[in-house]
Amino acid sequence: MKRHNVPTIFAIFGVTGDLAQKKIFPALFDLYKKKLLPEKFQIVGIARRDLSLDEFKDFVRDTIDGEDGFIDHLKYSQGQFDDGTTYQKVKDLTEEIDNEWGQCSNKLFYLSVPPSLYELILNNLSSADLSKVCDDMNGWTRVLIEKPFGKDVDTARKLDELLGKLFKEEQIYRIDHYLGKQTLQNILAFRFSNTIFEPLWNRKYIKSIDINLFEEKTIERRGSFYDENGALRDVGQNHILQMLTLVAMEMPKSMTCSVIRNEREKILSKITKRGETIRGQYKGYLNTEGVARDSKTETFFRTVACIKNSRWKGVPFILTSGKGLSESKVEIIINFKDMTTGSFMPKQHKDQECNKITINIQPKEKISILFWVKVPGFLDKVEPRELSFSFHNEKNEHINAYEKVLFDCISGDQTSFISTKEISSSWKYIMSVMDNMQNKDLINYKVGEDPNNIK
Numbered sequence: 001m002k003r004h005n006v007p008t009i010f011a012i013f014g015v016t017g018d019l020a021q022k023k024i025f026p027a028l029f030d031l032y033k034k035k036l037l038p039e040k041f042q043i044v045g046i047a048r049r050d051l052s053l054d055e056f057k058d059f060v061r062d063t064i065d066g067e068d069g070f071i072d073h074l075k076y077s078q079g080q081f082d083d084g085t086t087y088q089k090v091k092d093l094t095e096e097i098d099n100e101w102g103q104c105s106n107k108l109f110y111l112s113v114p115p116s117l118y119e120l121i122l123n124n125l126s127s128a129d130l131s132k133v134c135d136d137m138n139g140w141t142r143v144l145i146e147k148p149f150g151k152d153v154d155t156a157r158k159l160d161e162l163l164g165k166l167f168k169e170e171q172i173y174r175i176d177h178y179l180g181k182q183t184l185q186n187i188l189a190f191r192f193s194n195t196i197f198e199p200l201w202n203r204k205y206i207k208s209i210d211i212n213l214f215e216e217k218t219i220e221r222r223g224s225f226y227d228e229n230g231a232l233r234d235v236g237q238n239h240i241l242q243m244l245t246l247v248a249m250e251m252p253k254s255m256t257c258s259v260i261r262n263e264r265e266k267i268l269s270k271i272t273k274r275g276e277t278i279r280g281q282y283k284g285y286l287n288t289e290g291v292a293r294d295s296k297t298e299t300f301f302r303t304v305a306c307i308k309n310s311r312w313k314g315v316p317f318i319l320t321s322g323k324g325l326s327e328s329k330v331e332i333i334i335n336f337k338d339m340t341t342g343s344f345m346p347k348q349h350k351d352q353e354c355n356k357i358t359i360n361i362q363p364k365e366k367i368s369i370l371f372w373v374k375v376p377g378f379l380d381k382v383e384p385r386e387l388s389f390s391f392h393n394e395k396n397e398h399i400n401a402y403e404k405v406l407f408d409c410i411s412g413d414q415t416s417f418i419s420t421k422e423i424s425s426s427w428k429y430i431m432s433v434m435d436n437m438q439n440k441d442l443i444n445y446k447v448g449e450d451p452n453n454i455k
């Protein structure tokens, strides 16, 4: 990877929040250690909390492992997000930095704030002229925003219209950090760099596909955010659908950003729901701060999606996710049909023992194939075995999802970011699932429940 060396200012709104603490600073620091940030860079943290620069530095120090000069690149600007002077102060600060550097630098505005503040911050950025580049020839201005993008088709469209009014599409980076995960990025490489899988990757040979995103943790302290959204909006509309697009999309004619995004969107626009959706809520959820006492918000769902195209017609994609479950794991399982003639396979072999490919996204980062072999010895008996590849065994450099996403944004590569068309197609499908789910009874499950038992 090559460093992009134009001086850059990272202006992070909501810099004292959870996301900055857990993901953004560790990722920026890793990029810094790998010399993948520009030599000249400044991080301008913006938040409501009244912190001195030293206090802010201490805050950042606690989020990273070591410091190594990184801390010297920090500035802090305190302000309310609904106050125009906050943005004027940021503008003055960025101009001061540019003057010191003697050039118009790149500016990246990261909205690490609750979605309810997007509109306010975007409008204020624009009023303070922060959305404009300082010079047409040098320096770019980009905006990074986090999911959820809206709550439904209409709010997502409104947000996109506003973004489109203030920025050009090539300046807008909509994050779904799952697209930055190495194991997800490998799906396309795995499918399209090997001759042996692609001929079988269709309705003729594949019986069903499971996409699971299970989490042991509960909603923890995110009560008010979560209660307004629920599992389907929190991870279904984005992470799960993005995994589905990578497994299901057609081979892109080239690996360019627009072609890949376009192929992803084609899948999203063809998804329909099949049958009934199951929704659940773990016991104890209602006692969480910020959650309505009579809340019907789901912390678990299982729904079946179908893709209306010739490759996938009739193949169920079973999408399941939940919090407060017995284990944390994210995986995609491709279940093949039983096409064996019966002379070798035991008649009573279990359905789940047909050939399958499992793509473990996390915590294991692995791909394995279940296949049948003869048991060594005199008997004519076959048994299931596993052939597997693990990312952990490789001496490869570890890149976390946020590092990748930030690096790509600095490099101007939007492939791992969601396009406006993808947002709108994914919401259309999710709304149809929601409509169907609304009147369904909530299944109350105990924290630590096995997801297979939630039916």
Ligand code: BG6
Binding pocket: 215, 234, 235, 330
């Ligand atoms: C976030 C959701 O987008 O993704 C969280 O808001 C969820 O609720 C998280 O826990 C899962 O991400 P990861 O990378 O930990 O699997």
